[in-house]
Amino acid sequence: MGMQDDARDQAQQDEWADEVLAWISSQEEMDRVLRDALRRTPSQREETIARMADALRGAAQGLTIPGCAAAAGVPERILREWLEIDASFDTALRAAHALAEAHGLRPGAAPTPAALQLMLNAIRKGAAWPAAATLVGISVRGFNRLRAEAPPVGALIAAAQRARSANAGAGRRRRPPKTASRRVGYRIVQLDDPLLSPESQPEDPAGGLGDRAGRRD
Structure with missing residues (x-):
C-alpha cells in the first residue's frame, strides 16, 4: 500500500x-500574440528595449x-556589445x-524564482543541467544540494528534461527541407535600431539578436 501511495504522489x-513547464513555455508566446493583436510589424528598437529589460x-x-x-x-x-x-x-x-547585491541576491546564493526559471528554460532548450546551473552562478554541488533539499525542484528539472526530449522528437518529425531562401523560426522586424543595424551587428550563427533580420520565436 505504501508503494502505491508513493507512486501516486510521484505521479501527481x-x-x-509538467503543468508548470507548460505555463513557462506559454509565456514565450505572449509577446508574439500581443504583437499580432496590434496588427503591426514590430520594430527592431522595440525588440532591443524589451530584451534589455529582460x-x-x-540582473x-x-x-x-x-x-x-x-x-x-x-x-x-x-x-556585452550593448x-x-x-x-x-x-x-x-x-x-x-x-x-541585487544590496539585498543579498548574489550569484551562488539561494536561487531566486527568476534563476530557477532560467535554468528550466535552458534545460528545456537543450542545455545539460550543469551548464544551466552555471548560468545562474550555482555550482554542481550547490545544485545537487538544492535538488535534495527541495524535491519539487528535482521534479521541475525532470519535467524540463522530458520537454526537451519531446521537443527534439517533434523537431525531427516536422523538420522542413532546407532551402537557401527561407529562415525558419524568425519574425521580420523593422530595421530602425542603430544597435542592431546591419553595419553594427555581424551574423550570429547561434541565433537571437545577433541575426540581423529577425528574432527567434
Missing part, C-alpha cells in the same frame, strides 16, 4: 511539474552577465546588480 508531482530584470534578481544574456535571449557577446555602445544600459545594468 510529475503532473504538477536582462535588467535578471536585479542576482544573475551574472551570462545569465542576464540568457534571460534576454541573446548571446553574451551581444549583451553595454559598450549604450551608456544608459550599462549604467542601468550596474544599478540592477548593485540592487
Whole structure:
C-alpha cells in the first residue's frame, strides 16, 4: 500500500511539474500574440528595449552577465556589445546588480524564482543541467544540494528534461527541407535600431539578436 501511495504522489508531482513547464513555455508566446493583436510589424528598437529589460530584470534578481544574456535571449557577446555602445544600459545594468547585491541576491546564493526559471528554460532548450546551473552562478554541488533539499525542484528539472526530449522528437518529425531562401523560426522586424543595424551587428550563427533580420520565436 505504501508503494502505491508513493507512486501516486510521484505521479501527481510529475503532473504538477509538467503543468508548470507548460505555463513557462506559454509565456514565450505572449509577446508574439500581443504583437499580432496590434496588427503591426514590430520594430527592431522595440525588440532591443524589451530584451534589455529582460536582462535588467535578471540582473536585479542576482544573475551574472551570462545569465542576464540568457534571460534576454541573446548571446553574451551581444549583451556585452550593448553595454559598450549604450551608456544608459550599462549604467542601468550596474544599478540592477548593485540592487541585487544590496539585498543579498548574489550569484551562488539561494536561487531566486527568476534563476530557477532560467535554468528550466535552458534545460528545456537543450542545455545539460550543469551548464544551466552555471548560468545562474550555482555550482554542481550547490545544485545537487538544492535538488535534495527541495524535491519539487528535482521534479521541475525532470519535467524540463522530458520537454526537451519531446521537443527534439517533434523537431525531427516536422523538420522542413532546407532551402537557401527561407529562415525558419524568425519574425521580420523593422530595421530602425542603430544597435542592431546591419553595419553594427555581424551574423550570429547561434541565433537571437545577433541575426540581423529577425528574432527567434
